[in-house]
Amino acid sequence: MNDKLVIGNQELQSRLFLGTGKFSSNKIMPSAITAAKAQVVTVALRRADQAYPEENILNFIPKGCILMPNTSGARTAEEAVRIARMSRTLGCGDWIKIEVISDNRYLLPDNQETIKATQILAAEGFVVLPYMSPDIMSAKCLVEAGAAAVMPLGAPIGSNRGLQTKELIRILIEEIELPIIVDAGIGRPSEAAEAMEMGAAAVLVNTAVATAKDPVAMAGAFELAVRAGRQAYLAGLGRVLDCNASASSPLTGFLHA
Amino acid sequence: MKFIDELEKYNALDYETFFRKVTDHDIMHILNKPSINRLDYLALLSPRAENHLEVIARRANQDTVRNFGQVMQLFTPMYIANYCMNQCVYCGFNHENTLKRVKLSMEEIKAEGKLIAKTGLKHVLILTGESQIHSSLDYILEAVEKLKEFFTSISIEIYSLQEPEYKRAVKAGVDGMTMFQEVYDAEVYKELHLAGPKSDYAFRLDAPERACKAGMRVVNIGALLGLNDWRKEAFLTGVHADYLQRKYSDVEIAVSTPRMRPSVGGFPPRVLVEDINIVQYITAYRIFMPRSGITLSSRESVNLRNHLTYLGVTKMSAGVTTAVGGHSKGEEVSQFDISDSRSVREMSAMLYSEGYQPIYKDWQALF
Numbered sequence: 001m002n003d004k005l006v007i008g009n010q011e012l013q014s015r016l017f018l019g020t021g022k023f024s025s026n027k028i029m030p031s032a033i034t035a036a037k038a039q040v041v042t043v044a045l046r047r048a049d050q051a052y053p054e055e056n057i058l059n060f061i062p063k064g065c066i067l068m069p070n071t072s073g074a075r076t077a078e079e080a081v082r083i084a085r086m087s088r089t090l091g092c093g094d095w096i097k098i099e100v101i102s103d104n105r106y107l108l109p110d111n112q113e114t115i116k117a118t119q120i121l122a123a124e125g126f127v128v129l130p131y132m133s134p135d136i137m138s139a140k141c142l143v144e145a146g147a148a149a150v151m152p153l154g155a156p157i158g159s160n161r162g163l164q165t166k167e168l169i170r171i172l173i174e175e176i177e178l179p180i181i182v183d184a185g186i187g188r189p190s191e192a193a194e195a196m197e198m199g200a201a202a203v204l205v206n207t208a209v210a211t212a213k214d215p216v217a218m219a220g221a222f223e224l225a226v227r228a229g230r231q232a233y234l235a236g237l238g239r240v241l242d243c244n245a246s247a248s249s250p251l252t253g254f255l256h257a
Numbered sequence: 258m259k260f261i262d263e264l265e266k267y268n269a270l271d272y273e274t275f276f277r278k279v280t281d282h283d284i285m286h287i288l289n290k291p292s293i294n295r296l297d298y299l300a301l302l303s304p305r306a307e308n309h310l311e312v313i314a315r316r317a318n319q320d321t322v323r324n325f326g327q328v329m330q331l332f333t334p335m336y337i338a339n340y341c342m343n344q345c346v347y348c349g350f351n352h353e354n355t356l357k358r359v360k361l362s363m364e365e366i367k368a369e370g371k372l373i374a375k376t377g378l379k380h381v382l383i384l385t386g387e388s389q390i391h392s393s394l395d396y397i398l399e400a401v402e403k404l405k406e407f408f409t410s411i412s413i414e415i416y417s418l419q420e421p422e423y424k425r426a427v428k429a430g431v432d433g434m435t436m437f438q439e440v441y442d443a444e445v446y447k448e449l450h451l452a453g454p455k456s457d458y459a460f461r462l463d464a465p466e467r468a469c470k471a472g473m474r475v476v477n478i479g480a481l482l483g484l485n486d487w488r489k490e491a492f493l494t495g496v497h498a499d500y501l502q503r504k505y506s507d508v509e510i511a512v513s514t515p516r517m518r519p520s521v522g523g524f525p526p527r528v529l530v531e532d533i534n535i536v537q538y539i540t541a542y543r544i545f546m547p548r549s550g551i552t553l554s555s556r557e558s559v560n561l562r563n564h565l566t567y568l569g570v571t572k573m574s575a576g577v578t579t580a581v582g583g584h585s586k587g588e589e590v591s592q593f594d595i596s597d598s599r600s601v602r603e604m605s606a607m608l609y610s611e612g613y614q615p616i617y618k619d620w621q622a623l624f
Contacts, residue, residue: 022326024612049409049618052377073620075474075507082623102507104548158324211322 003234005201007040007179008095008127008148010066014039015196016226017068017181018219019206021047022158026060028215033062036219041065042097042204044072045087058092068129070097077116084121096121097151098130107157111138115145122146131183134168139176149178151204154195155185158207162191166198173199189218189225196229197237260466261459263500264441264493272489276303284309288316293545298495301541302488310537317540317569320547329608330572330616331601332380334414335369336581337361337400341386343453345439347484347517347524350386352453359581360391366400368585374407376576376601379618381408382435387416387455394422398429405430410620412475416454417464423471430622433475434468435552436461437515441493445485465497469505474620476501476508477552482535483517483526491538495545502549511550511572514538518556518594532561536568543569555595562597566611575604 005012018038023029033041041061048069049056061067069087074080077100084096098121100113114130115138122128127148132138134152142150152169155161162185163169173180179201186192192203205222212218249256279300287297288309300306301313338360341350349356361369373381383400385392392415401411412433413426423434440446443458450456465476478497480490494512502510514535517526539551553562553570555577562573577595578584599607605615 022322022328023614024327025609025614046620047616047618048621049377049379052379052617055377055615055617079623083621086621086623104506104509105502107548160323207323207326210326 003230005179007129010127012039012066012202013037014223014226015202015230016192016222017042017183017202017204018209019204020044020057020061020210021072022207022210023215024210026055026057029057029060030062031216032209032219033065035216036205036209036223038219038223039064039066040068040095040202042068042070042206043092045069045083045090045092046073048090048092050090066095067093068095068097069093070131071099071117072101074098074100074117075102076100077113077120080113080117081120084117084126085124088126094125095127095129098128109133109153111135114138115141118142118147119145122148129181134165134172136168136171136175139172143176143178147178149181149201150176151181151183153184154182154191155187157184159185160187160208161185162187163194166194169195169200170198189221192222193225193229193232196226197232199233202226259463260497260500261462263496264462267493267496272299272486272492275299276305276488279303279305281305281308285312288312288544292547295492295496295499295545298541298545299488299492301544302491302537304488306541307533307537310533310540313540313544314536314568317543318567320543321567321569321571324548325571326614327612328614328616329566329570330380330619331378331575331604332382332412332572333373333376333378333574333576333584333601334382334384334579335366335373335404336384336579336583337366337369337397338385338388338392339581340388340391341453342390343387343455344451345453345455346449346451347481347526358391360396361400361582363399363403365582365585367403367406369582370404370407372584373576377617378576378601379409380412380620381410382412382414382433382574384414385416387453389416389454394418394425398426398431401426401429401431405622409618409622411622412477417461418467420467420471423468423473427472432473432620432622433477434465434473435477435479435513436464436468437479437481437513438462438494438497439481440484441480441490441497442485449484465501466504469501469508474509475511475550476505477511477513477550479513479515479552481515481517482530482538483528485528487528487530487534487538491542495542498542498546498549502546509550510546511552512542512546513552513554514542515554516556518596535561536565539565539569555597555599558596559599563607563611566608566613573604575599576601 071080071083155164182195183204414435552572
């Protein structure tokens with residue numbers, strides 16, 4: 001069966017995107033990325049240092065992966081735009097994950113600034129994947145602004161609290177034409193599977209893999225979970241409505257009386 | 258409202274009575290809360306909480322790893338001048354102390370910068386003594402301009418500025434400021450800061466807020482441990498950080514936990530602050546402010562710094578000298594003695610062996 005995810009003219013086989021910010025060593029990353037079978041990998045551009053190849057995070061991303069630099073550290077649309085442009089200058093490609101956070105207490109994204117940055121960068125030809133708080137009107141604005149996908153959070157970054165915003169994400173999946181990628185909050189493979197069962201196009205995971213006791217094995221576990229969740233979604237989940245509860249029809253019986 | 262007004266709320270707080278009432282049950286209850294308030298934080302700083310240090314440390318470790326990952330940002334200080342108009346009785350740069358006063362030329366600053374940059378570090382902290390005459394803001398910002406060639410993030414630890422001056426610094430490319438209040442207790446402050454601009458307690462106390470208003474990205478505060486009851490100072494530092502972070506959510510508020518070290522002048526600490534106290538402070542603060550940076554200097558010993566890697570610290574200095582021009586000219590007279598003289602390479606090797614990734618670059622200034 002052909003079940004490909006298409007973002008920015010790229011056909012993706014893998015629906016598990018990986019973050020790179022929290023590994024105990026860059027050297028673990030290539031094996032974790034391979035075990036996750038991830039094709040899209042996000043890197044904080046603030047950490048990239050081409051002047052210092054030994055420690056430059058970019059040098060640890062396996063060839064063939066799509067690099068999705070992110071604008072981590074940006075507090076405004078303007079800063080995000082500048083980071084994105086810098087990314088292009090550095091030869092990091094056209095994909096950009098917009099992350100605009102001016103709330104250091106909870107690390108929640110600023111949807112308004114994110115929409116502004118999306119507008120500017122999409123017009124400049126970037127493939128823009130904005131990270132956002134799941135809000136239907138903001139998501140519609142992001143579609144208008146030219147986003148390639150919408151990335152709502154399941155819970156605050158690094159919280160490993162799972163799909164706390166499940167109902168809001170479900171609405172985005174129903175209403176928004178673009179791929180919905182659940183980013184942040186997913187703490188365990190079962191939660192990734194749950195997001196995929198709901199019809200999310202993909203999930204992005206960082207903390208749960210990078211800080212696991214065995215990050216490579218955990219990356220593999222997420223790969224299985226994401227595939228299982230997707231397969232379940234495509235298979236159509238079993239009915240939950242109880243059809244055999246009563247032989248009589250207390251609510252509609254009168255129609256046949 | 259300014260922080261000094263917020264601080265007043267705690268003037269009447271009877272710490273002794275509060276601590277006496279803290280029970281083991283309270284500590285366990287606090288540790289099970291998803292987020293804790295100011296008085297919970299104070300309870301974690303209590304003598305009673307010392308009995309639960311291992312559990313507190315576990316929670317601090319988990320909170321840190323979840324929020325920051327297994328990484329440690331490294332930076333190094335660069336002292337460019339030691340002229341000082343203040344008389345802070347505990348400081349090596351005290352105006353009254355006889356020591357060779359120096360100020361680096363721009364050429365010397367570039368030479369220092371070049372040497373530090375060779376280690377791979379991209380974050381530098383520029384320090385001066387407090388003399389607007391010998392190290393004017395113009396001089397400091399000229400140094401910043403020269404250092405941009407080598408570093409992607411430049412912070413300053415200098416005398417308190419007015420808000421428009423902080424704005425100038427931000428515009429010139431400074432993205433972080435460090436300002437230690439030294440002592441939050443106004444009476445003790447008065448006894449220790451005898452003369453000079455720094456003797457103005459309120460002006461200094463308000464400096465971090467002026468920097469936040471001016472658009473600084475990172476503001477790092479702290480109390481110098483050893484000058485007053487550490488539990489009280491740790492609490493008020495936390496309250497200060499919480500106040501700033503709530504009011505200026507776009508600024509990264511960080512704290513340092515500097516402990517007094519021997520220096521020229523030989524002023525002994527007024528209060529003995531032990532390793533166990535530093536551990537309690539750092540772990541309690543981490544639980545109170547789970548996303549705030551914690552900076553640890555080379556004042557602390559190799560052994561303690563190695564262990565604190567796990568317990569909440571997010572930023573450490575490496576390859577440190579506290580002497581003016583110390584990187585290029587070798588040690589002369591320093592502000593204080595350091596305990597951990599490991600190079601950037603040695604620190605990185607230690608971090609890797611402990612399962613932590615050293616981060617040399619964590620920000621790229623957007624000029």
